[in-house]
Amino acid sequence: MVETILTTVLSSALYVTSAAFAPAATAPEVALTRVLPENSYVAYTVKDTDTLATISQRQYGSVDYWTTIWNDNTWITDPANIEAGMLLQIRSEKPSEPEVLTETTAAPTQDAVAVPTLTPVVTQAPPSVAASNNPGVISDEAVTYLGNCEAGNDPAKNTGNGYYGAFQFSPGTWNNLNTGYARADLAPIEVQRAAVKQLLGRSSIYNQFPGCANKMRSAGLI
Structure with a gap:
């Protein structure tokens, strides 16, 4: 009887010990997937x-x-x-x-x-001095202003740029005025003033002196 009890106890102990040291069951593998966009x-x-x-x-x-x-x-x-x-x-x-x-x-x-719509700009032509042989087309005040604008009213102005005198005449223009002087800077101021009046009596001041003409217009002289 005692032998039977001991045998049963030993068998139970061996079972428990074997179970404790038995390798753990391997977990099933799960396939992991990454959701991509x-x-x-x-x-x-x-x-x-x-x-x-x-x-x-x-x-x-x-x-x-x-x-x-x-x-x-x-x-x-x-x-x-x-x-x-x-x-x-x-x-x-x-x-x-x-x-x-x-x-x-x-x-x-x-x-x-997209192409922008362009509105044409109408440019009004500047008024011209009426073609005339009358030296009074331009006033003495305007002549003085013009000479001051062109060369500081210096009748002997000669900077070597090809233009001469108080009104910076080119040689060709000066010779066409038949003043009797070889160049404008060699003529007295009175001759130069008369010459510029003669020139502007037959040609637009805007053609001959465009820069100063715009200033004179702003000043109300022409």
Whole structure:
């Protein structure tokens, strides 16, 4: 009887000990998968002459994918009107085919660039001095102003620039006035004043002295 009890106790102890040191069961492997986004995007900053069509041509080699770009940037309300500086998200890989829009929308053409409307400016020609041999066409006050504007009313002015005297006559113009002097800077101021009156009696002051003529007009002298 005692022997039977001991045998039972020892058997139980051996079972417990074996169970304690038995290797743990290996957990079943679980396949882990990472969900990737359907599309990868890159940032694109709109340039001055860009349209969705030109961006599509540049990115994907065809203008047909402008619809995809519009669909990917839902905040754009008018696909034909994008502005420089806008930041778009563009698919880094070419889509398998262009997306179809649910609404009928005219595609922006590749060459669609806004051209500002230019309003022609009508320029009024400056008034000219009437052709006349009358030396009184221009007043003495205006002659004095003109001489001061051209050369400080210095009758001997000769800076080596090819123009001479108080009114900076060119040699050709001076010789056509038949004053009897070889150059304007060699003639007295009275002769030069008479010569400029003669010149302006047959030619517009705006042709002969354009810079000073505008100043004289502003001063109310002509």
